[in-house]
Amino acid sequence: MDLDEALKARKSVRAFKADPVPLSLVNEILELARHSPSGTNIQPWKVHVVAGDVRRQLEAEVLAHRDTKPADAVAEFPRTSKRKEPYTTRMRTLGKAMYGLIGIPKGDEAANWRQWGRNYQFFDAPVGLIFTIDKDLDAMSFLDIGIFMQSIMLAAKSRGLDTCSQGAWNNFWTVTRRVLSVPDDEYIICGMSLGYADETSPVNTLVAEREPVASFATFHGFE
Known part of the structure; x- marks a missing residue:
């Protein structure tokens, strides 16, 4: 799959098969993603990759913690933006x-609470x-970090894998910090699912609408 195809085919998948993803393939994807650009080349991204027993432990402990309605049900880092139109309509449509x-x-x-838990x-x-x-x-x-994540998603798609980037993981960060030994001087920004899409699941038929170029681009100086 070339870059154009990967950009068009990539979408957020919310149901995966249990088929394992080899460590060698995950490393291959990260090897490509590390070439992502960053301001003044500081390369600020850090990523914890979880599978097997550690993934299951993280899942179980975050879900159990979530049911206690804890104080860390919001992001640790500042999130002060307010959604307005046209963003609210786009979000609600999806x-x-x-x-x-x-x-x-x-x-x-x-049912909404259970579905939100699927993120974890x-x-x-x-x-x-x-x-x-x-x-x-x-x-x-x-x-x-957003650029780095896009590189991961495209590299994965070109290799037959699918992804879902998940802002939900910036909630309940106290458990994630403890299970993965994330240092106190780091924010947990978000998560991402990686695997093979379950094509039989109805939710994976969803294709989010995209705005035409004319709605967001302003061209200056062209003849």
Whole structure:
């Protein structure tokens, strides 16, 4: 699969097969992703890759902790942005389509809670990635991690694997920090599921709408 195909084919997968992903293949993907650009080449990304017993331990302990309604149910790092139009409509359109495919009716809080918990099972993917960053770095380094994650997602897709980047992992960070021995001077930014998509799952038929170029690009100086 070439780059153009990978960009068009990549999507967030929310149901995975149990088929294992070899460590050698994960390393191959990370070897490519490490060539990602970053501001002044500081390469701020750090990633904990979990599989097997450690992945299962992380899943079990985060889910158990989540049910206690703890104080760390919000991100440790500042998140002060407010959603407004057109972003609110885009978010709601995606949510309505996804929950319709899953079969969760609007207002079913118990079913919504269970589905949110699927994030902490990496949607059954055999490999999970947890991304962290030094706390003393600024917002530009968060941008660098986003670029690094996109590189991982494209490299994975070109090798027949699928992914789902997951902001949910910046919640319940106290458990993740403890299980993975993440240093106190790092923020847990987000996670990512990595594995082979379960093509029989209805949720994986979801393709998020994308805006046309004319809606976000302004061209200057062209004849």
